Amino acid sequence: MKRRFWLPLSAAMLYGLIKIGRKNQPSGKLPLTAYIDVAAATLWTEPHIQRSIDTPSLLNPADIRTWINNMSVDDKLWLVGKLETQALYGNKVTILDKKGKWVKVAVEGEPTPRNELGYPGWLPKKQLAFSKLMHKSSDKSFAMVKDKTTWLYNNKKLTKPFIEISFNTQLPVVNWVKNAVLVLTPGNGRKWLSAGSVNIYKSINDIPKPSKEDIVDTAEKFLGLPYLWSGMSGFGFDCSGFTHNIYKHHGIIIPRDASAQILEGEAVEKGDLQKGDLLFFAHDSGKGAVHHVGMYYGNDKMIHSPNSKSSIEILDDVWHSSYAEDYAGARRYLKSK
Template structure:
């Protein structure tokens, strides 16, 4: 009898262990939560609570990116280097990794990086996210892709009441198409209207037509003169790899977020075989060290790029001083 009691106790222990393990595993899965960006452009920081007073317009809901960028002098923008990670556009999906007070650490889907398989990580204000279940349900019913540098969403079909200015490459669910306007769903504010000439409409992301290199270059030229912004990923401001990433992503091709990783993928291209749309990389130690910059080849020995905090999106000769001696190769992401 004693042996039977022991056996029963052992079996009960194992059953309880399995039950606890299963519950723990289920609980862990429940902690992996997704949400959607509820502002025109969310700015992600390396740590929570790094913001200066002048950064407040970037951390509110709604944001005012125009006021934020306009308020910063060169030194203010330079301070952002190393303090910002990336940005995410209105309606972008993120995975919540960690919470700390009013801040959340998230991974931005489709911004490829080796740092997190869920997407590019960074900290952002919790108030700029929504779980948006109704928005999520609409995602499979049609896609509206903004292809103007910036455009407005309107609260009314007559487009008299401005709701929010959104960026190039913003993607929102399609609700209705009229002659000159399109009705879209937003993460937390219901249906809004947008000018039809500023968007492309697809059944889903897989329906975005395969671009040529010239198509991607033409997208880039629409931003000539736009001021540089470290970590920038929008029509309000780009950094170098944010610019190349976004031009490709808006044309249906997802490439890595950072220049150092962009330089490792795609197909290697010799300089004499360059074609429009190819990405050009520049590295320290006369091109032999760490990659620190990327531009896009446009033909005739020239590139379009977003160089640094002191300037803007522009076209330069590849051999321009400061770049030519640091040329480190090229990659092609088109077949």
Template sequence: MKKYWLIALVMLLSIAFGSTVHADDKEMYVDVSVATLWSEPDQARELDAPSLGNPVDMWGWTESMTVDEKRWLVGELQTQALYGQKVTVLEEEGDWVKVAVDGQPTPKNELGYPAWMPKKQLSDEKLYSVLKERRPFALVTAPTADLYDHRNKKKEFKEISFNTRLPVVAQTGEMILVATPSDGMKWMNSEDVSIYKDKEDIPAPDGEDLEETAKQFLGLPYLWAGASGFGFDCSGFTHTIHKAHGITIPRDSSVQAENGTPVAKEDLQKGDLLFFAYDEGEGSVHHVGMYIGNGEMIHAPNSASTVEVIDVFESDYYSSEFSGARRYID
């Protein structure tokens, strides 16, 4: 065990002394499994406490809420950011900060999706930021994965989400040593991740790949603003499935519906995104799902449901509100 820490220490020091960090940088990194971002600071209820600390208890939070308590979150939450993900601080107000989440495109801010989160859930560890830029990364491909304090896996450190990306420091056998935003290095199972030198090395997916990835989450309860393996909303689901395959699409369904390549209904293929709008498909877009062939769609419907597959054009509700489709894969 000691030799791996020695290798890691030497690597960290060599990178650190070869890097330059500016004191006025406002970039920081998410320091909890999943950061849940709010429309305004200090709007959370007492029952939301498990999502506000450091660490967070995502299962304890989501599984404790009734359907009505989940519905209350509609409009109060904006999005989520994953462990180790970069954000840019835009404002500070007491114990809260407004950040822009890197990698979540939106017309709201060119730096990323803007919303509020507790300041305690961020880290500005400079060595981590350098490792993030210089090292290959482990991309979590399991719905969730465990980090461990030791290679023997006797002590679990943290459960992290699908699509989390952490710098790889070393690999031995079936275990990988990764860097964390503020807690040094931790171990994880190689079977839970794929390792890439950079994001351009992620293989381009086809529709079958997107379908297989999406179906891992069948039965996962919906969470408004969710963008993690602990719960998704409709556009968080399609955004994250594409993101895990190296394709960055807008965060919100209304913007997803305006980008990509338009696809006629008769030309639908697996992986195409289907959009639904008010006023029998003529109004504003309110929902998105992913086509998986044979008239079926996989989607995260609403706060009372889970990720599911439906015969989309056999449904009176969805067929009447279908407003078009877009393709984001070649």
């Protein structure tokens, strides 16, 4: 759902936040940038918000699959409004603040009106790595995970698993052989990936321009994946995390939240919808705050991540569903070839 809408920070406010971040650094001082050192770091609205059931998500390594699988529907509903977003292994973040063992960061590559540096939230400091080598490798070719999840390995033969990582994880490429790719990690040196689980690009601009069928085909990979409030990984998505990540996989960066996604792209009339267009739904019969986003699948169908009680699905007839009366419009982010 993720529908909050805040105004962008002014330059003066942004400078003030950076000063706060510097002021709150511990002895030895934290750098202003760091890298996510777990498969998917979960960012919270406040530091120290946790239950015992959330422990797997707060460790390093984090076990997001176990965390999600162990939660009941009520456990998942409790997270609503308490989580901000997630950031993937190797994702660069800017440090904004620190309280005890927690750090507030802005996630690069997750656009939001709330902060021009990226989506903000709190996570345990132990889930970050401060890697000069990752920084120096930012202009190298990178491997992008194309499967829902895949494994990093300690050896080229891919027989010694290290950690399971998510769809859309991007790591700098050091070398590759026929069946395996050697990549740089934030805090654990070099590891290996199966060549069949990734695409390799020289830069974001090297990602091929997708067709509308490409967008929908990628979305279909996640049918049955659990909904997770603020989810941004192949372990679980929320509604806007799903649409954001499908487009990001094809080199198109759109806002993180539905409330911002509806403000960008190209407006589309209902009669002109094509596969891959985003459909938005809002309170007060479509005139209020946006509460949901899905992707047009063609033939009046919608593929979407509905809510904490369900999983990613294809809705057969969106115009005769419970969403119909809340329809607020559609946006197109895919330009015609």
